[in-house]
Amino acid sequence: MTLIVAAMGLVASAQGRMEMRFNEVMTQNDSNLIDQTGHRSAWVEIFNRSYGTVGMEQMFISNQAIDLSNLGGKKPKDYLNEYAQAHPDVLYEIPRGDVATKVAPRTHIVFFADGQSSLGALHLSFKIQPGQESNLYLYDVNGDLVDMVTIPASLPANSTFALKADGQSELIDGKMDASAWGTRDGATDATAITPGKYNVGVVNENIEKFAEKDPHGYIISLVAMGIVFSALLMLAILFYLFGKANKAANKDENPTSTEPAKVVDTPAATGASDEAIAAICMALFQHFNAHDEESGVLTFDRNPHTAWSDKSGLMRQLPRK
Amino acid sequence: MVLLESFLTSNLEQFWNFTGFANCTWSNLIMICFGLLFIYLAIKHDFEPMLLVPIGFGILIGNIPFQPGNEIGIYEEGSVLNILYQGVRQGWYPPLIFLGIGAMTDFTALLANPKLMLVGAAAQFGIFGAYMIALAIGFMPDQAGAIAIIGGADGPTAIFLSGKLAPNLMGAIAVCAYSYMALVPVIQPPVMRLLTTDKERKIKMKPARKVSQTEKILFPIFGLLLTCFFVPSGLPLLGMLFFGNLLRESGVTTRLAKTASNAMTDIVTIVLGMTVGASTQASEFLTADTVFIFFLGFCAFVIASCSGVLFVKLFNVFLPKDQKLNPLIGNAGVSAVPMAARISNDVGLKYDPSNYLLMHAMGPNVAGVIGSAVAAGVLLGFLG
Structure with missing residues (x-):
């Protein structure tokens, strides 16, 4: 390198x-x-x-x-x-x-x-x-x-x-x-x-030229807006066509089914803990990178009682014999 | 004893001359008040706090009076602030911010409905409307171009272009651009209400289609090639924007995308905001030009918002009945991501609580970012 x-x-x-x-x-x-x-x-x-x-x-x-x-x-x-x-x-x-x-x-x-x-x-x-x-x-x-x-x-x-x-x-x-x-x-x-x-x-000839030939800015405005529109219009057309092509390709590959997908199993049904389910959801979110379509991120409600104030957290689960 | 006294007196006098109190002018105090106002608006009213806090504090830093010649001020060569300021002067920071924006931005809404790109283009009328007004006021074409870019509602673009075309006005232009971006919720809704009918505000748009990963990957590549072949002078901004987006969408550079969108953007935002604020030293900032710049910036925002809304209305004339666009998304073409899109959504919800326009407005909103960078490239190409 x-x-x-x-x-x-x-x-x-x-x-x-x-x-x-x-x-x-x-x-x-x-x-x-x-x-x-x-x-x-x-x-x-x-x-x-x-x-x-x-x-x-x-x-x-x-x-x-x-x-x-x-x-x-x-x-x-x-x-x-x-x-x-x-x-x-x-x-x-x-x-x-x-x-x-x-x-x-x-x-x-x-x-x-x-x-x-x-x-x-x-x-x-x-x-x-x-x-x-x-x-x-x-x-x-x-x-x-x-x-x-x-x-x-x-x-x-x-x-x-x-x-x-x-x-x-x-x-x-x-x-x-x-x-x-x-x-x-x-x-x-x-x-x-x-x-x-x-x-x-x-000297910046451009500025002199524009000051002289286009004192009100009409020409530069029209030309510049034309360029901005052209660039974005071409981009829009291109991605309109990409979208069409993509739609057609997906149609060929995956003919749409009206049958809803069958639920085989759920994490909850397997008896997984809440932490495990949260971890699975987070992993799925990371994997699919769900963008803005749906947040998909689970958040936890912060417990105001910390280990410092929660007496039950300080107690042993089993008394020492 | 007398000797000691005179020694002390002369030293204290010298010290006094070095202090801010001895060098303070009314203009410094006025600018410090502006800085405090920015910090207040950011903290109390949540107006673009990520920008207004660094800029506001930068204004305080830049307006502490001092005796020149000690390598303290932002305009004194070799001072720490001057070294940090080079990122603004030489235009390094804005493209780095654009890299972060690219890594943060999801173009799905735009790709799902590509015609929304034209709304982003239409809103750039604000830039050129302000350009014409600036010429009429008496600014030179390069200065007028630098001021007019405020209408793009894009801080990094405004800093980048003004740094190239009119460096002496950059402080005022940057502060003006960010101030009006923070005031988007105040400026835009009246314009939107004025230009739309009740029926138009209740138009429900079709839900966006699903966009494939391939499209998302192709967008930054073709976006760069198409826009930069048109406007190579926009390369620093557009190149970084699309590069950042490719890092995000490629799926194989997650670490880079995360760094670009989080740590790097945060660092650059801090130094950019602070140095832009500090560049507003009273002697440079409090001039008649600044008043004109704020006036022109306001005109640019209003024209941009109007042209976006009116363009959607015009567009609807040609669209089939089931594909009509809600004109309330037109204002989002001014970029100011995502504030402008949020305004579209909020105003829309006021008239129909079930009409969520946010995702639809994000299309013109991100198109506005591209459009303003292209417009900046065009101005730089013509006037640079």
Whole structure:
């Protein structure tokens, strides 16, 4: 059982990792985000678009596609691991054990692409060269491609290449959907550069929409009542049919007899004590679980005289000889 | 000596500043009076004591004045009350209560006469009637939805939805929902009498057919699949409700059903009631919004009761003469199990002492529980 639960946990975690998306990238940073050492460098923002915390440890970020078609019998994970050690300027393995790489649901994580992974888990082992087309790939622990982005060479300094809506992109045949991306220069609120924050403000569009389109609530009321009625109507029809089928089945199995059942014996007739009869009734109630049709539970009238006050209870039944 | 005196004075002054007397405001006292009223109604008049005692005492706990910053109050992060309150804020308690309700509820009456499910659906008009009134008053759609769910007459559902849509109004909504549920015997009978004729009140319904164990087992399974495919956002409530019912009806999980319906429900009811009560701190509770919420809650209950009764009358137009429904069971569609069904029975008995409507009213009553959870899911789906 424990193994099953553990396996389910691993599957859930893997599903979460597949929901990570490159969200915003800056290739030349002269006036933007500063790392903990006080330096500026290119940075890569990744968004966890799932509704669960994702641990990114042992995932891989690369600046070129890794060919995993011919691994010489190695597991993809081992191959990538060795590749990352041999080519840190190409592939970075996110180290284990750093809580900073755990990404809360619907939040962002920012990596500095400064080629100095010794500074911490959030520093990639490679750099992104400004002024030339660059690719970024995100691989899952087992080598599955999670996401990729191609940053155009024309991206100006201190501007970012970012998703138009956070996390809203899907790979098409292993390539990014270019229409989901755009350039942000920070000149206006709409094009603000937002490392670690949402690219677009989070608003509950539903509420705005209903406030505008249905100010009196007629539409939502009609639709909602329609749904409530539909759900319960279908349930009613289904159990009406079940009831019919059940009735028909019982008719076939037990043709109704007009003869009353013959009483063979009763507990009282066998001379059973009151306690025994009460126990039999209780057992029958438990067995048939009679619900609300009939209570069937026998109760005892509490005797106000307890053993403390009842003198007869204190007397011996037979005097000691 | 003078030093000691000034030391003592300053310490006593500091102590005084920490006491409730120094921090007390009129609003605290008003709320404490409300708490005492709830406890009085529960103990003296037996109005939903299982709920009103914990809520009433919670109101006392939540309105003891104190100096903020010492991790005491329910809204102070890390305080014991705040930790217990997370079950309300994050919505853990209501689904657990629903698990218990499912394990306690016998759907036999509903299965014997499945058309009664529609009465449970009709009573949900109360929710949407109140939603429209709330919008007209000026509430935003999410707040209006959270307030309107009071019309479902289902405390856990109201807490669950308000926790998601309008957490700042949750205390008032929960207290309002439970207060009106306790007042069902006062609110519903006049509405029922107003909308029915003497002849209608004396309609005798056909005795319910016997329901097989197979049907009882299939109901929670198909109930879950059907309702949650329609409204996945109702999954936390409906999923637990039907799961609890399957534990009860399967016949092989009696121990689990007993725990869910007894010990677990009791524990959750205690912490839920107490924390909801404590969440009504005067500063959060005594606002104009609360007055509107109580007004809207009343409207929602009246509309729900009216729509249930009127729907049965409408339904009777299409039903054969020997299968007519007594409109007095219409009010039971508001859930409030089993109080609303008991009201149907009591009012029915007043007009015909041999006309027992309790089991018939239990059908729409439990359908109302499902209906209000579906309605909450719909609102959450639209406005969440």
